[in-house]
Amino acid sequence: MEQLKEAEQELFPIFSGIDTQVKHNLQRVLDAFRRYRVGTHHFAGVTGYGHDDLGRQTLDQVFAEIMGAEAAAVRVQFVSGTHAITCALFGCLRPGDEMLAVAGTPYDTLEEVIGLRGQGQGSLLEFGISYRQLDLTSEGKIDWEGLNTAITAKTRLVLIQRSCGYSWRSSLSISDIEQIVQSVKQQNPNTICFVDNCYGEFIETREPPAVGVDLIAGSLIKNPGGTIVQAGGYVAGREDLVEAATCRLTAPGIGSSGGATFDQNRILFQGLFLAPQMVGEAIKGTHLTSYIFHQLGYRVNPLPFEPRRDVIQAIELGSPNKLIAFCRAIQQYSPIGSYLEPVPAEMPGYESHLVMAGGTFIDGSTSEFSADGPLREPYIVFCQGGTHWTHIALALEAAIEAIAQV
Template identity: 75%
Template sequence: MAWLVWALHPVNPQVVFVDKILMNSLEQLQQAEKELLPIFYGIDAQVKQNLQRVLDAFRYNNVGSHHFTGVSGYGHDDLGREILDKVFAQIMGAEDAVVRVQFVSGTHAIACALFGVLRPGGEMISVVGAPYDTLEEVIGLRGHGQGSLIDFGINYRQLDLTPQGTIDWQSLSQSVNDDTSLVLIQRSCGYSWRSSLSIAEIERIIKIVKKQNPNTICFVDNCYGEFVETIEPTHVKADLMAGSLIKNPGGTIVTAGGYIAGRSDLVEAAACRLTAPGIGSAGGATFDQLRLLFQGLFLAPQMVGEAIKGTHLISYVFDKLGYPVNPTPFTPRRDLVQAIELGSAEKLIAFCKAIQNNSPIDSYLHTIPHKMPGYESQVVMAGGTFIEGSTLEFSADGPLREPYVVYCQGGTHWTHIAIALETIINVLGANENLRNIR
């Protein structure tokens, strides 16, 4: 009867291809997991170091359950918030910090820092090429009349990267002058193909800048970088840095906010832009979020470790599939971003759709490219996250422009990323092979 069954249900060669792809994807993932075990062990050891740093700061500042109770109204004399600032500053190796739910994003925290310390007639230099898309309107490279830095008479220059996508160290050593008020050091690659910066590279930039002008402020956009290494930019004498709490330091449970850390006078100047001169860091109710802020900070090293494991897994698998990846497999991580050059809008959308379908929240939604505030190109985003926009939870996005690169970030469990990868490989592989056999 077997022949009759086959006659009634002939084997579809397309289905055979899909089955083979499924088997290959599982084998590839299993091989990747075996190969990456030593890397994963090293990441766990680093998590332990970072957790020790966090735990030491909590214990030194005698954090207790009474610090979870905030105040309302103006937010004056909020003991929990004041202790949180001290804990955060100690962890980051900074003189001071402001950790506030009033920062709506990392871009907002960065903007407050820049507007807080720059003055008309001063100059800012971006020393790692073009800044991230959302900073372009803050600086004044796009948009007009909204009060950008350029609108306020602050001059802007940028040092382009070398053709190899690296820092132009020669130009940097000759670029800073007496009028240079601040250099912008973007740690993460953003929507570019360059390598993200290591702490050692950031330290080298700072030394070169300070040799030319000791008064130039070295400011680091630290988004996606916290707890990726065992020290932060302020440990190597960055004057100021800023980031988002729905990225690394929020531990995936903080609902909103950002931080600024660094030299006390500069932190206070930035806080005055968030609130007002005369209020600065003394204001800002915490809206009963203090427990989450403390707990998220405690969880952050572990969550970052899981996300780093995920970047290694994605890089290994897609490199084996023949896609250009950045960083490459086994390369030490400098942030939580893993880029893959997919080569077509169709693949970019399909990739993000597969991640959305494997998300715990809103898995039934379709990813559609759309215009987003602050971005030049249409962007396709996947993020079925518990905290809207959280990029420490597993997510991906990319601008709808050539060469159609997808940027993956986050992941609370590397195993969740492995599960999603099975679907992604199958979707991309099936589309490719089905096209070829038609």
């Protein structure tokens, strides 16, 4: 309790700055809602093919403006952020093309999509799309010198993973992304700059399309769903590339014109309205978590007073028992399933066994407070999301006590 009180006092100026940023981002959302005259008539959904869904069409326009993009497609038919990213990749790439990842190894769930693991499931490599990656420097930074000569005539798309994922590196800022785009376009203006935007929405006051990114994709049960959207994902960016991605979601010739919203339009609009506030609370939680565990002597990423670039806070716990104990404590302080005990298990799309605490109202929602980590050295737990930082503070009390007993 004393450590938490100290942390709250030390972080008060940062919390105040986060509130100012929330206000700025909420202004962006309200401006878009006003411009497109969002009203209760946009809440009605359609059935069947989803033709002429006024609410869906308007939401796409609102979302595109908030993201600084030409177009967007916000769809409940996207199963996850990985699904939205996959549709974007298969929509943009053709046999003989090359994809270059510029921020080291991509997130675990993309490995089978690319073809780095598994076989026979229709990966990019199986369709004749080659893959290269630009490894990070020994300090875990972008290899800027290598990037400046990495693009060739064959490089159709550059994959930029904004969040650190399950790696111990700094997530990318909008300025970092802008610098990557400038380097790529100077070498080959036709190369598509694509950002995996998961966990990054509303962290700063601009989104990647505002700095020249051609296409982004993400999940609605992360930041932009405001903790209440029940499923889905999005793509946003250049109009032709958005359409190409939605042609992979539906079918060529249908693209973005199909997909019933199943009476979800009100929740999709309301979640987007709530998103800046929910992201702000999650960011406060990352600062609080980082401060406390840094004081306890653990390695943390990012450090307590560093600017945030996503809603993920990593703590290197150093042992599998501490990782499991931490997640069990978080589960006990979750609103749903507090009586459950997380155990390491396989999960589709991941190579390592995972232990997960996720007592959330929306299954798998990482915009609500959750914690997980792969059961591999050095046993890092990744905390994400949070509807209000005070809930995170309560859960951290339990987590500190739990790992102290291991």
